[in-house]
Amino acid sequence: MNYSDFFKMIPEASLIAILIVLFVADFATAKTEERKWFNPLASVLLLLNTFVCLYPMGTQNLFGGMYETTPAVDVMKAILSMGTFIVVVQSRVWAAKSGKEAEFYMLIVSTLLGMFTMMSAGNFLMFFLGLEMASVPLACTVAFDMYRKNSAEGAAKFILTATFSSGVMLYGISFLYGQFGTLYFADIATKMQATPLVIMGLVFFFSGLGFKISLVPFHFWTADTYQGAPTTVTGYLSVISKGAAAFTLLSILFHVFGDMMEYWHVLLMIVVVLSITIANLFAVRQNELKRFMAFSSISQAGYIMLAAIGNNWANSVAALSYYVLIYVVANMAVFTIISVVEQNNGGKTNIDDYNGFYQTNPRLSFLMTLAMFSLGGIPPFAGMFSKFFIFMSGVNGADINTTMGAWAYGVVFIALLNTVISLYYYLKIVKAMYIVRTDNPLPTFKSDCNTKFALAICMAGILLFGVCSFVYEWIAAAV
């Protein structure tokens, strides 16, 4: 074993360093009210980590193929690291109030470490290790408000489904091992053949990851967990963990099961159409904003996976990474606002509570509107660009004269029609804030500076990441 390999896993090494720094800083100082520097410390470290991820590593194979790094993975790591940075920035008030600030940051960083490992894995065991490393601390953060009943309920649901899906996935992986006698991605890819055993393995593996991305029909835990989890954690769940799992799924489908494309394309098409449509129909009926965002995120997951329907790897991964980036800023903006409203108004998270919000808090409602427009895919905000590129990559290379090509166009068509439904429910929030008149809207309040800072970053992303084409071009050039 070559020990110098450790120094080549720079993003992971840097996350471990952050963990150690946070740990030492936590137990070396007294946990008092004056410890105001802790959140800035964690934020700055994560911001540094984002830049570390941007450091060009090239394509490397470490530990005999257990760990692989490619430019595409680095880009995705940078995006997720930036997202985590936003999560940490906006979590200050809530985390400080919970009295377990340091623990929260450490748990978040360790889930991120797990996700990085999972994305860089070159072997199914390594992949599974990363996945579990991400899931277990995540369950702890879901249960972070431990005296709130539905936080505990959400965590229980989360951990049970996570375990169950891991089991299903392991079962699928064992099929693959039985067929090929190896767990290395590269070896499996060269030996790939579509025997019934492999197809079973693929389906089980796919279902396992489907739970993590919360695609329909593996989505049942999502609404309760998202509602129960602290709002900050919900934001983290909906963008970071989803993005990482989606990227890994795309990567494994293309690189390991590349020769079985026609099989998993069928699977994906069904799942994507179901996810988008069913989640949209459920979202329409929600009154609780966090549940609503849960269904919205299921449907967004469907859009994310639309990228995998195309058959050009570079195009698909660029579209997916870009979509996740835009989704991170737009969704974090929404969750930051939900969180700040919740904290200032005694936990109000119903859509009806937002009636007349514009009269009392014009700035926040304007930002919320922009975020909703971006999620709904309205130009000139970034969401429209990412949606358009996802659709573009979805039909890339599809020949409408063949059955699969026609289906690809059909799926994109259904997804497009669904954007209308999704616009309907995103506009419902806008309607509540701007149009519905009420006698007692939420009172005017001042946001803390961390919230303002997080929102400023998100808004810059929503306004600029689309129009400034270099963001997409940078991603497309890197992958």
Next chain:
Amino acid sequence: MSWILTVFVIIPALMLFALWVAKNDNQVRGVMVAGSTALLIGAIWLTVYFVQQRNAGNHDAMLLTNSVMWFKPLNIAFSVGVDGISVVMILLSAIIVFTGTFASWQLEPMKKEYFLWFVLLSSGVFGFFISTDMFTMFMFYEVALIPMYLLIGVWGTGPKEYSAMKLTLMLMGGSALLVLGILGIYYFSGATTMDVMELARMHAMPKNIQNIFFPLVFIGFGVLGALFPFHTWSPDGHASAPTAVSMLHAGVLMKLGGYGCLRIAMFLMPDALEMWAPVFLVLTTISVVYGALSACVQTDLKYINAYSSVSHCGMVLFALVMTTQTAITGAILQMLSHGLMTALFFACIGMIYHRAGTRDVRYLGGLMKVIPFLAVSYVVAGLANLGLPGFSGFVAEMTIFVGSFENAGTFHRVATIIACTAIVITAVYILRVVGKILFQKIPNKKFYELHDATWDERFAIGCLIFCVAGLGLCPLFFENMIMDAVHPIFDHIFTYIPNLGNL
């Protein structure tokens, strides 16, 4: 010189910024007047420049072209360029935005926010007309649509939430079809460019593929052009919208539909016309006649005008699918003419409603005695609408029906004759309403206290009447510009379907 067209997007962007920092109503008004005047001057300059260039013998299909690569990996460029059609559309938009500013002079509450969305909408409109890249066009198209939701939802009247949602969702449904159409055109033309002119020159799509994507694009734009049966957003939306928004929507936004149908659907997929033209001919004929008939039975002034818009905008699409050069020229003229006169109409209706407190024909009467200026303007708008010679409507409808009759197919002739009846029906509903609300006895004592138009309203209406009459009295100036642009488009279509739309 080549950057000059982007001014039409930059000015609204600057206006947005200025509105954002504006502190009080007067500053907001100042920004709006300055900005919309600048746009109007720009549009007039563009028209003069364009005519000069053409007279000087510059016969490029697009003038003032410029192209900057935007998303290089996806071949998306920010390409701009104008031909005669875009120039008149830009001029129309500038006039409507200018007059719309004055028509919403007294608007309350939240003037600043109102104008923010209003300017965002107009930036979308201008951007759409200057673009020659499919993606950019689509982007601006959507930019123009979404502010409508808030403009109607917040500042509208009547069942505004329902109307705003219906309008937004139907138009977004149309644009969903459009995305698929654009993707199809892009990929089946070799996935090398999104530039409309370049795609037309390559003409690389096989006919069966065109047959699949043509209806998507045509209906996608047709929804905005009030194509039957996708027109139902229009009456509700217009009836609930505030005055200036109705003006801008009926005056300019609905024109995006016709423009897109011609520029993307017909220009890029001419082969598909052979299969689809008859289908759309039937639908548009229904639009024309059904819109006019529906207007006859309405009692709300805005509904009457909205259905009249369905009929007139249907005429635009009707003339386009007739595919003769004269008819297409007529279609563009109709877009221009309808834009101006319907804006005038909505302005008058809005102002009458603002005073009388009702738009219901049954409760209005004798307005000529109390508010003569608005009443006369209403008569002018009505007469222009029913196509009285001397106003723009006559020129446009005449060209359309002459052009349509040039198409010698029996089917086309029959459709033309049926559509012609709309002229008569229009006269029925216009004259009836004019007689009822302007000349009969005053039904309500409150009406005696109505005051006539204020200076800002007079100014807005005066400008529009000037334009409507100007277009009616000397149509040749614009007709030449339009003909000049229609000619190459028609030639292109004619190359691929020589046996359609010819004598």
